[in-house]
Amino acid sequence: MTTLPTFDRPTIEGDVRPRRVSRTPRGADAVFAHAMRAVGASVLVITGGVGLFLGWQAFPTLQRYGLSFFTTEVWEPDTDVVGIAGILAGTVSVAAVAMVIAFPLSLLTALYISEYAPARIRPTLVSLVDLMAAVPSIVYGLWGFFLVMPHAAELALWLQRNLGWLPFFQVRDTDPDAAVWDTSRYVGSAFCAGIAVSMMVMPMACAVMRQVFSQTPVGEKEAALALGATRWGVVRSVVLPFGRGGIIGGTMLGLGRALGETIAVVLIISVAFEVKPNLVEIGTATVSSTIAGRFGEAGPAQLSALLAAGFVLFLITLAVNTVAAVVVNRGRSGAGVEA
Amino acid sequence: MTTTHDTAPAHDVTVRLTAVGTTRLPGERADLDAAPALPRPGLGRPTPAERFLRWAPWLSGLGAAWLVTQRLLPLSGVPWFLIAWFVAGVLLTAVVTAMTTGVTDMRDRVAESVVTGAALLVGAALLSTVLFVVVRGWQPLTHLNFFVDDMSGVGPKESLDRGGVLHAIVGSLIQLGIALLITLPLGIGTAVFMTEVGGRFARVVRTVVEAMTALPSIVAGLFVYTVWIVALGRDRSGLAAAFAIAVMMLPIIARAADVVLRVVPGGLREASLALGASRWRTVWHVVLPTARPGLATAVILGVARGVGETSPVLLTSGAAPFLVKGPTDGVMNSLPLFIYTNVRSGEPTAINRAFGAATVLLLLVLLLFVLARLLARPKRARSRPGLRRSMGASVRALVPRRTPAPPAPPVPSEENR
Incomplete structure (x- = not known):
């Protein structure tokens, strides 16, 4: 037997009114929102303060040395001749060597992990790449200085003998065909430092690339396979075009880190303030290695000059990173990547 | 067989025949324009x-x-x-x-x-x-004193059965602990602000934080050196080193946590709000627990970066050869700095000690890394298997895969020193 529910109609119409909907937080929510805003503001002040402080400190240096700060090669605070042309060139050459080594290796490793490796060991390989990125830079510095540098010097000699007509591989004041070659001219170069830096850059670039490759739509890969493509055909026609944004972005993020690398470079290089194309010849200096080497003896004026150099380095890194983020996010593959 | 006009030339006939679709025997080349058949790779198991x-x-x-x-x-x-x-x-x-x-x-x-x-x-x-x-x-590492002694009164040339790295390990842990005390609440709080509160101001904060991940670590060290030691006239100390590490780590952790919080499915938030929870309860009981593994990974990987970073501490802490327990008690050593100074000394025994300390540092990083991996694994179903599993699956699908390393330290973004 069915009974109909009886409805208690409100007798007074005015009692039932929709709750007022408001986006403004009230009560505990207001406290929460304001507290979080305060935290955000303090972080903004701290991080933004660092940037502003660097810029502000750089100002007196630029006033004092003017444009010659950017064109002077040497860093000699004692004679009041200070410029960043030499150390900027050194920074760029170390980073360039690192990227020439790291780019192909990270691209191929990312391809291997995402396309070629057996599915069973893939998570392990991903962890290994992450672990490689977590290895402290001083450890890569030890590796580069004690293990790699002697071999790198031999390789440099070989490069000079066989490709010596290229300015990169020329070493001045040496005879490559001498019976006993002068090892000391081939160590401590941008080339040696670049090898160690490339080890730090590679896992980073590789992680970004692999992440983007792994987002390739499975349907497109299977479509290529169904049309008769080989595995390389799939990679070339689907994976690489899809991941182009990730490849460029990952490389540039790596470049950003390569530019700022300090300790491994300080351990390996012999200091020389000079703009030169001779990558495998002894002697170079980067912005960060100069800061690490010179801060202790610096007076107020030189400290300001070091801060100005650091600020320029920061601006370059910032520009590189911003371009990288834009490239990664613009590509089709960038949708889900928080690079 | 179809009929053809008998006026047609002979080869035309064959073409028409095939065009209509008669049965062909293999080996019979019907279409003269077709590319010759290629041997295709077999689809089965390789012979x-x-x-x-x-x-x-x-x-x-x-x-x-x-x-x-x-x-x-x-x-x-x-x-x-x-x-x-x-x-x-x-x-x-x-x-x-x-x-x-x-x-x-x-x-x-x-x-x-x-x-x-x-x-x-x-x-x-x-x-x-x-x-x-x-x-x-x-x-x-085979000498026990390496772990329980410091280097006070021990010269760089003395044999390995004297002196140790206890002071460096303790110093590293103290500096890292202070840096973590600063960066953890600020970093995660900022991430919550950027994702959960939002607004125009949050976008400004996000832009600045992302920009500051590009700050090279040596410049962070130089900043603290200039402000804390030169301008304010304080001594080099563990506290200054902790500040330098914190300045370096703060944008990294904030950005990594931001990435992790952003992939928390919006449906979970909306469900909580629809059930009448207030916003801070939603954040506290839904968003943060869901993102917990990812956040832990982000923080630990940030810590792994911080513990191995030499350049900020090089400028700010000073290398003490003895054990210092107070962060404000003046110069304090740390593992990366210990390695650096010993390698630079050029003494074979000191270099051996540096390699020993590097092994300890590697083990420390490995430990943190394994910890991060374990925490990143989603919790096993415990009390209510059905609910847990389905929710866990949806979260798992989103969180660990898309934030592989949420920032794998290497994480893309934080990666810039």
């Missing part, structure tokens, strides 16, 4: 002959490499041998594949060899780094 063609070129490449490097060209040494082996292997693979199948297959095989070879090279580089440091650092 023994195919498997032989896979590894045989590498075996013969071994012989070719020996011939080239040891007999024909003056290229002695293991590296040249390996290079020659690789080149010969790739070349022979290309030749053999081109002979048996075709150009398409040859490209595939060569690409596979090159990609695998590059991955092996990277693996070898990582292995050589870890092995080299551990092998050279093993000797100091």
Whole structure:
């Protein structure tokens, strides 16, 4: 037997009114929102303060040395001749060597992990790449200085003998065909430092690339396979075009880190303030290695000059990173990547 | 059979016949314009002959490499041998594949060899780094005093059974602890602000935080050195080093946490709000617990970065040879700084000690890394299996895969020193 529910109609119409909907937080929510805003503001002040402080400190240096700060090669605070042309060139050459080594290796490793490796060991390989990125830079510095540098010097000699007509591989004041070659001219170069830096850059670039490759739509890969493509055909026609944004972005993020690398470079290089194309010849200096080497003896004026150099380095890194983020996010593959 | 006009030339007839679709025997070339049939790679398991063609070129490449490097060209040494082996292997693979199948297959095989070879090279580089440091650092680790002593009164030339790295380990832990106390609440709080509160101001904060991840770590150290030590006239101390590490880590952790919080499914938030929870309850009981593994990973990987960073502490802490427990008690050593100063001293024993300390540092990083991996694994279903599992699955689908390393330290973004 069915009974109909009886409805208690409100007798007074005015009692039932929709709750007022408001986006403004009230009560505990207001406290929460304001507290979080305060935290955000303090972080903004701290991080933004660092940037502003660097810029502000750089100002007196630029006033004092003017444009010659950017064109002077040497860093000699004692004679009041200070410029960043030499150390900027050194920074760029170390980073360039690192990227020439790291780019192909990270691209191929990312391809291997995402396309070629057996599915069973893939998570392990991903962890290994992450672990490689977590290895402290001083450890890569030890590796580069004690293990790699002697071999790198031999390789440099070989490069000079066989490709010596290229300015990169020329070493001045040496005879490559001498019976006993002068090892000391081939160590401590941008080339040696670049090898160690490339080890730090590679896992980073590789992680970004692999992440983007792994987002390739499975349907497109299977479509290529169904049309008769080989595995390389799939990679070339689907994976690489899809991941182009990730490849460029990952490389540039790596470049950003390569530019700022300090300790491994300080351990390996012999200091020389000079703009030169001779990558495998002894002697170079980067912005960060100069800061690490010179801060202790610096007076107020030189400290300001070091801060100005650091600020320029920061601006370059910032520009590189911003371009990288834009490239990664613009590509089709960038949708889900928080690079 | 279809009828044809009897005026048509003979070959026209055959074309028409096939066009209408008569049955053809294999071997009969109906369409004269079609490309000749290529042998396609088999779809099943490789036959023994195919498997032989896979590894045989590498075996013969071994012989070719020996011939080239040891007999024909003056290229002695293991590296040249390996290079020659690789080149010969790739070349022979290309030749053999081109002979048996075709150009398409040859490209595939060569690409596979090159990609695998590059991955092996990277693996070898990582292995050589870890092995080299551990092998050279093993000797100091066999002395117990290495872990329980400091270097006070111990000269760089003294043998390994005197002195140790206790002060460096303690210093590293103290500096890192203080840095973490600063960065953890601020970093995660900022991430919550950027994702959960939002607004125009949050976008400004996000832009600035992302920009500051580009700050090279040495510049962070120089900043603290200039402000804290030069301008404010304080001494070098563990506290200053902790500040430098915090300035470096703060944008990294904030950004990594932001990435993790952003992939928390919006549906979970909306469900909580629809059930009447207030916003801070939603954040506290839904968003943060869901993102917990990812946040833990982000923080620990940030810590791994912080503990290994030498350049900020180089400028700010000063290398004390003795144990310092108070962060404001003046100069304090740390593991990376200990390694750096000992290597720079050039004494063989000191360099041995540096390698020992590097092994300890590697172990510390490895420990943090494994911890991060364990925490990143989603919790096993416990109380209410059904609900847990389904929710866990949806979260798992989103969180660990898309934030592989949420910032794998390497994480893309934080990566800039």
